Amino acid sequence: MASLSGDLLHCSPNQHVVFDNVILNVGDGYNPLHGVFRAPVSGTYQFSLALSEPINGGQYHVAIKKGKSATVIGYLYVDPSTVWVLRSTSVLTHLEVGEDVWVACIWGETHIVGGTDDIYKYHSHFSGFLVSH
Numbered sequence: 001m002a003s004l005s006g007d008l009l010h011c012s013p014n015q016h017v018v019f020d021n022v023i024l025n026v027g028d029g030y031n032p033l034h035g036v037f038r039a040p041v042s043g044t045y046q047f048s049l050a051l052s053e054p055i056n057g058g059q060y061h062v063a064i065k066k067g068k069s070a071t072v073i074g075y076l077y078v079d080p081s082t083v084w085v086l087r088s089t090s091v092l093t094h095l096e097v098g099e100d101v102w103v104a105c106i107w108g109e110t111h112i113v114g115g116t117d118d119i120y121k122y123h124s125h126f127s128g129f130l131v132s133h
Contacts (some may be wrong), residue, residue: 004114060108
């Protein structure tokens with residue numbers, strides 16, 4: 001599980017969202033420098049993504065992608081609001097050993113909330129775990 005250490009204000013199409021504040025990384029499958037999870041073993045994995053947006057923070061779309069072909073396996077849309085918004089999604093997928101999973105922006109006026117104190121470190125986060133192999 002990793003979160004954003006600060007707000008992400010601009011994100012270009014296909015840019016990785018790098019969750020750089022590692023909270024738990026058993027097996028070291030997640031690389032916080034590049035925002036990529038690499039499967040240490042083949043199997044079925046579950047990934048969860050939660051993104052927060054402040055009041056009037058804009059509208060954006062992100063995708064959870066996997067593999068060399070950057071196949072979209074999950075999608076999250078955050079719309080503009082007059083209140084704080086938290087959107088989340090979860091996906092199950094099969095990964096081969098060494099296959100990558102990451103979050104990438106699709107389009108929009110990004111303002112994803114992050115931080116490292118006790119409250120903000122859970123506003124926007126990405127996590128995954130092996131279900132079975």
